[in-house]
Amino acid sequence: MVSFVVEKPQRMSNGVVSETTRLSIIPNNSSSAQKTLLKNLEIINGGQRVNAWVDSMRASSPTHLKSLPSSISSEKHLSSWIMEHPSALEMFEEITEASGGKQIVMFLDYDGTLSPIVDDPDKAFMSSKMRRTVKKLAKCFPTAIVTGRCIDKVYNFVKLAELYYAGSHGMDIKGPAKGFSRHKRVKQSLLYQPASDYLPMIDEVCIQLLEKTKSIRGVIVENHKFSASVHFRCVDEKKWSELVLQVRSVLEKYPKLKLSQGRMVFEIRPVIDWNKGKALEFLLESLGFGNSNNVFPVYIGDDRTDEDAFKMLRDRGEGFGILVSKFPKDTDASYSLQDPSEVMNFLRRLVEWKQMQPRI
Numbered sequence: 001m002v003s004f005v006v007e008k009p010q011r012m013s014n015g016v017v018s019e020t021t022r023l024s025i026i027p028n029n030s031s032s033a034q035k036t037l038l039k040n041l042e043i044i045n046g047g048q049r050v051n052a053w054v055d056s057m058r059a060s061s062p063t064h065l066k067s068l069p070s071s072i073s074s075e076k077h078l079s080s081w082i083m084e085h086p087s088a089l090e091m092f093e094e095i096t097e098a099s100g101g102k103q104i105v106m107f108l109d110y111d112g113t114l115s116p117i118v119d120d121p122d123k124a125f126m127s128s129k130m131r132r133t134v135k136k137l138a139k140c141f142p143t144a145i146v147t148g149r150c151i152d153k154v155y156n157f158v159k160l161a162e163l164y165y166a167g168s169h170g171m172d173i174k175g176p177a178k179g180f181s182r183h184k185r186v187k188q189s190l191l192y193q194p195a196s197d198y199l200p201m202i203d204e205v206c207i208q209l210l211e212k213t214k215s216i217r218g219v220i221v222e223n224h225k226f227s228a229s230v231h232f233r234c235v236d237e238k239k240w241s242e243l244v245l246q247v248r249s250v251l252e253k254y255p256k257l258k259l260s261q262g263r264m265v266f267e268i269r270p271v272i273d274w275n276k277g278k279a280l281e282f283l284l285e286s287l288g289f290g291n292s293n294n295v296f297p298v299y300i301g302d303d304r305t306d307e308d309a310f311k312m313l314r315d316r317g318e319g320f321g322i323l324v325s326k327f328p329k330d331t332d333a334s335y336s337l338q339d340p341s342e343v344m345n346f347l348r349r350l351v352e353w354k355q356m357q358p359r360i
Contacts, residue, residue: 053244056261057232081328088322088335088346095320095335096353102296104350105287105319106137107280107309109301110147110154113324113343117263119234121149121222126157130340133347138162140354144283146170146276148267148305150224164190168226169269169305170279171195175286190286195226198256198270202228205254205268212246219243226270233264262303276305277312293318300324300343307332322346 088095108114114134115126126134137143144164147154151167151174158165161177175190206223209230213219218234230247232240247266251259260267280299281290289295297319299309310321310332321333324343337343 049248050241050244053261054240057240057244057264058237078328082336085323085331085333085336087342088337089342089349091335092346092349092353096350098320099296102294103289104141104296104298104354105284105289106141106143106347106350107146107283107297107299107301108134108143108343109303109306109324110145110149110157112263112302112340113300114145114340115157116340117233121220121229121231124157127344130344131159133344133351134158135160135162136351137347140351142287146279146299146301146306146309148224148227148229148262148303149222150226153224164283166276166279166283168195168224169267169274170276170282171226171270171272171274173279173282192282193226194274195270195272198226201254201257201270202226202268205250205257208250209247212250213243216243216246228268229262230266230268231264232266260304262305267305275308276301277308277310280309280312295319298322300337300346 110126111117111121111124114130115124118124134143138160139162142164143162144166145154145158146166148169149167151165151172154167155165164173164175166173171194173190173192202223202225206221206228209221209228213221213230216235216239218232218236218239220229220231220234222229222231230243232243235243247259251257251268256271257268258271260269280297284290284295284297287295295318297313297316298321299306299313299319300322301309302324306321306323310323313319313321314332314334320335321331322335322337323329323331323333324337324339325331326338337346
């Protein structure tokens, strides 16, 4: 006789699927029937985890969001969400007043924030207008790009040497190029890589993921140096279960890596206590604002990985987060903007406001 307890995979409040599953088995003998039961349990439990991942993938799909039932996407529901997360453009005066003369420091995600989300991640170009806007922003405030991409790739898109860059979800941080920063507190030689020991492992995993998923049309595997991504935006939904199985079959051999999901992408990162929120804290510390009450950080992002930064700002009680989204989402951000064009308008207004302030 065998007694067992199975904990099904759980969906967290932020929509991310938890991989935690426990199976306790107390055998009284070693019959083949027990082995069969064990195998069946593994199949059932594995299927449940795959289904949970696929449900989460479907929930993040733009097609799914547009087709939500009217009872969910009703004006009442949207209005309630906007009341909690009002437009940063409409609340601009309130935001600038809240800064209260403190040093504003800007943190910007890239994909979906400064550039549109596109099918091919190698073609996520930012517009020349957005680049000029960010350049002007950096003249007014210390400005950082905080992204899941590797620094080299995002720099090739942004092409602004006066910015901080925090790539691989904040695991690869570099300061502005020498002689480019206009801000006295900036450390020109800043370089921080808390996950450097994981470089060979990430390379191995990317090679295996490329091989494992090559039969699934539309999959794009990206090596971000200290992390990796598996994009499924162009993958037929009927193939999603197969993709989940393939990705998990690779990662089960790497317990020091964790799997999470973003906007139509799987993110693979080292299991270390580091994220975009930690990167934000590190950058503030590097600027000399670690324990200061004279700083006002502003973080703008669109993805689940940005929630760590939003939460950190709430916990600090300083500054605020702005979520870029056209749809209601659970978030720790205080305000919202709908798309990169609204982000650009907000940044432009911030620059204009700063230029009108009397110089001290």
